[in-house]
Amino acid sequence: MIDRREFVRGISAAVAATTLTTDSLAQAFAQTTSKTEAEAERQIARTTDSSPFRIGIIGPGSRGKELVRNFLRVPGVKIVAAADVYQPRFAELNAVCGYEVEPHSDFRQLLDRKDLDAVIVSTPLGLHASHVIPALESGHHVYGEKAMAYHLEDARKIVEATKANKRIFQIGHQYRYSPWIRAAVARVKQGEIGQVTHIMAYWNRNNNWRRPVPDPSLERLINWRLYNEWSLGLFAELGSHHMDIANWILDATPTSAIASGSVCYWHDGRETDDNVQSVLSYPGGRRCIFTSMTNNAKMGDQLWVYGDKGSLNLTLMDATFFYEPKHKAHVVPTKAAGKAVVTSASYQPAGEMPYRGPGKPVEVTTAEDPTTAATRAFVYCVRTGADPISNVHVGYGSDLCVIPSNESRHTGREVQIPAAI
Ligand SMILES: NC(=O)c1ccc[n+]([C@@H]2O[C@H](COP(=O)([O-])OP(=O)(O)OC[C@H]3O[C@@H](n4cnc5c(N)ncnc54)[C@H](O)[C@@H]3O)[C@@H](O)[C@H]2O)c1
Structure with missing residues (x-):
């Protein structure tokens, strides 16, 4: 019987490697984790969940578009909505996705949507808390870019909002997944x-x-x-x-x-x-x-x-x-x-x-790219309720x-x- 904590700890690498064979996965993870975790990771790697997973993004700038490129590699993922204050970003995002993403000039319109499985927040640091906290409070799971917040008080509020709303929050410290x-x-x-x-x-x-x-x-x-x-x-x-x-x-x-x-x-x-x-x-x-x-x-x-x-x-x-x-x-x-x-x-x-x-x-x-691994892991966590390796406490710590x-x-x-x- 695998303990939930142990099960969750190593998932990202396993999720990241769904394209590998089970044998090469076993070798890969034997190096990174305990035997129990490696077994848990193998189980996750065998899962083939490709159910629709709809994402909205606030701030599809340089990093946001890189995240989108990676999220789109995860089976089932579609970017369906974007919010930005700088108009040219919408066309840039459409070019990355290869289809039209619904644009919103105000992030609150995006958060009001009921058809999203998760929201990415990749705005400038000073704005993170003002986007992440309302996103969590309106019931969305969040992939938030680092650093988590500009003020420690805001970082604390993000930890509290994650707990109070029972949401998945993953911070963009993707090197935890290298x-x-x-x-x-x-x-x-x-x-x-x-x-x-x-x-x-x-x-x-x-x-x-x-x-x-x-x-x-x-x-x-x-x-x-x-x-x-x-x-x-x-x-x-x-x-x-x-x-x-x-x-x-x-x-x-x-x-x-x-x-x-x-x-x-x-x-x-x-x-x-x-x-x-x-x-x-x-x-x-x-x-x-x-x-x-x-x-x-x-x-x-x-x-x-x-x-x-x-x-x-x-x-x-x-x-x-x-x-x-x-x-x-x-x-x-x-x-x-x-x-x-x-x-x-x-x-x-x-x-x-x-x-x-x-x-x-x-x-x-x-040697999968850390951002690819991190984005796959986030989708897995939202789908299963597992706590991310790079969770809100990691974000607070940094x-x-x-x-x-x-x-x-x-x-x-x-x-x-x-x-x-
Ligand atoms: N994890 C990593 O390795 C990594 C790498 C690069 C950047 N980042 C982080 O990603 C975040 C964004 O960095 P970037 O380089 O993409 O910046 P950027 O300026 O390229 O993108 C930020 C986007 O947010 C938009 N924006 C600004 N104010 C807004 C508002 N009020 N509402 C909606 N959108 C708004 C901007 O127009 C822009 O499109 C930063 O926190 C940065 O530290 C992380």
Whole structure:
């Protein structure tokens, strides 16, 4: 007999892989989950529910259309309604769908519809709560983009509205569904790199983060990320994914944040920083350090997990383990110790050099796109009533990292973080 919690925990990957054979699924999931979960996942993979599933979308912009592309791969899904304040989005959405989606200029008209199985909310961050909460309160299940809310109080209200209305809410932290990240995190949790104490997360790019604007009056609508009114900048837009992975690996949410940031390169009138840094402290003195810059892409997007027995490198495409050499005492050679001046050379710099070898890649038998996996999982959860892996508490946890980081950056003070809910 499979416990419901266990049954639900691993479903996304299984749902994501419905096109694989049962045997390759078994192999894939044996790497990511316990045997019980793998069995549960196999059962889900065998389900062939393709009953009609009608979705409405609020904010079919860049991310919204990407979500639609992925949702349309799920058997039975049709996008039937859209709400946006920017007219050109409707034609763009129709082009993605290949048919006419009914447009609404006001999101409330969309929420009044009785023919929807779920609603996607992919509007700018500052608007999430004002779209997600009414959606839940009007009885809709919601796939909401990250970060969950701009204010912690609103994030709390989203948690409450999800519970009070008994709805499915899934947050857009799709990396929780990446097969290689799931496999790697499972191995970290089994102790492969020992006691994990630090996570260093980078998301560096070399571009100005701007979008072309057809008319200056549309600047803030289209480039909302660059303005404080609707945006928490790089912490929310990029950092939230890494901070969520840190919460997942460290099995906790942080207790405090100290952050900084500035505009040091893109002096173009933007309000949000072009580089940020946040040090998040976790129980037991553990740390996650997130840093992002936008004028040098050398480090790209990667996350390093450090334990006393090894390290794990995670990227958007792969995962690699590295193992610590056996600890060697750093003994000063006797000859050098007898001299008045001991140079660094006396300490054998070769022993302090970073390891530049290849590491051991995490092998997975399915490498399905995380967003495809996440969207399939959401439809499965709505159809069956299962709680998503990336549920409202995951969303709240990542807001507990993003919002205090932003507050610390703006106040210049360390911010104490409340407990998770
Ligand atoms: N999970 C991910 O990997 C990922 C990736 C990119 C973006 N996102 C998130 O998706 C969200 C949207 O980002 P984007 O890049 O698609 O932005 P976008 O500007 O391209 O799209 C936002 C859409 O919302 C519309 N909109 C604005 N105000 C509205 C209102 N009052 N009512 C209805 N529609 C309104 C805009 O016109 C636009 O079409 C953000 O929260 C972002 O962080 C997530």
